Amino acid sequence: MASSKCRCLALNAKLTRVTTTLTRNLRWALLWLCATAGLGLLVVRFDIAERREAFQAEARTAHRLLSQRAAQHDAILATLALLDPAPSGDHPSTRLPALYPQVLKVWRRGADGAWPEPSLASAEALSRVSGRPALAAVDAAAGHYDLVLAGSPASFALRIELARWVPWAAWPFAREGAVKADLVHGAQRLMLQPGQEATGWRGGVTPGFVFDKALDTPSQPFVLHVQRATGPAGWPWARLSALAAVLAVMVAATAALQGQRRRRRRAEQLLRLARTSRLNALGELAAGVAHELNQPLTAVIASTQAARRMLDDDPLPQATLQEALTQARDQARRAAEVVARLRRLVERPGDSAAVQPTALGDAVRGALALLQPELRRLALRPQIDDTRATVDADPVALEQILHNLLNNALQAMHAVPAAQRCLQLRIGIESGRGVLRLRDGGPGLTPDVLDHLFEPFFSTRPGGLGLGLSLCASLAGAMGGVLSAQNVAAGGAEFRLELPLTCTR
Numbered sequence: 001m002a003s004s005k006c007r008c009l010a011l012n013a014k015l016t017r018v019t020t021t022l023t024r025n026l027r028w029a030l031l032w033l034c035a036t037a038g039l040g041l042l043v044v045r046f047d048i049a050e051r052r053e054a055f056q057a058e059a060r061t062a063h064r065l066l067s068q069r070a071a072q073h074d075a076i077l078a079t080l081a082l083l084d085p086a087p088s089g090d091h092p093s094t095r096l097p098a099l100y101p102q103v104l105k106v107w108r109r110g111a112d113g114a115w116p117e118p119s120l121a122s123a124e125a126l127s128r129v130s131g132r133p134a135l136a137a138v139d140a141a142a143g144h145y146d147l148v149l150a151g152s153p154a155s156f157a158l159r160i161e162l163a164r165w166v167p168w169a170a171w172p173f174a175r176e177g178a179v180k181a182d183l184v185h186g187a188q189r190l191m192l193q194p195g196q197e198a199t200g201w202r203g204g205v206t207p208g209f210v211f212d213k214a215l216d217t218p219s220q221p222f223v224l225h226v227q228r229a230t231g232p233a234g235w236p237w238a239r240l241s242a243l244a245a246v247l248a249v250m251v252a253a254t255a256a257l258q259g260q261r262r263r264r265r266r267a268e269q270l271l272r273l274a275r276t277s278r279l280n281a282l283g284e285l286a287a288g289v290a291h292e293l294n295q296p297l298t299a300v301i302a303s304t305q306a307a308r309r310m311l312d313d314d315p316l317p318q319a320t321l322q323e324a325l326t327q328a329r330d331q332a333r334r335a336a337e338v339v340a341r342l343r344r345l346v347e348r349p350g351d352s353a354a355v356q357p358t359a360l361g362d363a364v365r366g367a368l369a370l371l372q373p374e375l376r377r378l379a380l381r382p383q384i385d386d387t388r389a390t391v392d393a394d395p396v397a398l399e400q401i402l403h404n405l406l407n408n409a410l411q412a413m414h415a416v417p418a419a420q421r422c423l424q425l426r427i428g429i430e431s432g433r434g435v436l437r438l439r440d441g442g443p444g445l446t447p448d449v450l451d452h453l454f455e456p457f458f459s460t461r462p463g464g465l466g467l468g469l470s471l472c473a474s475l476a477g478a479m480g481g482v483l484s485a486q487n488v489a490a491g492g493a494e495f496r497l498e499l500p501l502t503c504t505r
Helices: 002-082 092-099 118-130 237-313 318-347 360-370 372-377 395-412 447-451 468-478
Strands: 103-109 134-139 144-149 155-161 179-185 188-193 209-214 223-228 356-359 383-386 390-393 423-430 433-440 482-487 493-500
Touching (some): 002 103, 103 118, 118 134, 237 360, 356 360, 360 383, 360 390, 360 395, 360 433, 395 423, 395 433, 468 493
Antiparallel strands (some): 144 155, 179 223, 209 223, 423 433
């Protein structure tokens, strides 16, 4: 049953890693999407403004060309009236269609003549009143209109064809392009070029680019209406694609840099813990050396005292012998006191430590975060049951204890099959103290190892100093806590760390 539970924990750990990776990647993808959408909107708006300005410039050019042609029609009529010498003979007007292709027909009406169409007579009357050419009939279906100038002794009229009126050689818009151009006169529209249907954005949000302006010639009161459809089809997709690609590279580089910084910070924290561990181990080593030296020094004191007693019956001068032995005894005691002071300094680091309220669960999660690479390598997902116990502890010392305990638990599971590996942490309050129970899925501890587990220089690992757990026990004791260990019936070992609750201090 325990094996099945550990397999489930391993599977959960793998799923958690996949979920974390997907979540992180999704965040970066959303960042890329938002940046691309925001900057892309600016690019589209700038492109639309640029194309609108170009459209307006082209439309003004078209308006100027048509106004010039309309003024040309007025000039033709004025020239005809000026050059009319007599009603008969080869009149210059017969050569106009060859000179001006847009002129389909020319009419001349003398003093006793009549117009072929009633609209021409009405236009002549208007022209005689205004003193300039007047517009007669407009035939939108046929694509032409008539223009009349009243004169004396003769009046003249022109029929203008729209298709030939437009100066296509200088026309700014493509004849079969997307721009639609019309001449509007009242309710009639004379089409110059069909263009495309101006549906605007998909959904009809905008009518596109529009230009409306009356021609500069009063005799031909047409309004030039030009319209170009706009929408996603006209967006600068090449630039948008390039922008999206550049942003993708930047986001990927930023994600890689953030990941590198995160790994570097974890490595720096682990290095700091390792250095602290080595310094504390050296302190523990000094304490052990002091303990080892204290016993020989005590023996020296006892030996010198015995020698003095034995030498009491010797014929040597007693005063000299006693003085020498007393000095040796005093020096030995002084050396023992120096070693004792060093040992007290090393064994009581809590005297100068800053003890403060610390959330035991947060400290555990912080230590686990530093060991994430090793947890992933062993396919472990720690199970934490946290009741939010707050204890009085030195954060650095507590971090050192947790790091040592977790590191030992992970090393104990190296040789264990992956299906049996598990790491459980329970944080609770028992008898007014904060308690952490750390259980691993390793092979457990033998009885003789349990008896000497917290003794200095005792180690079961090849090359180990045997100072880590001894140091942890010393640090816990300096903070008013207790560190203990036991085997678990289902397999593995359990370490128990007790610390005073903040509310009980």
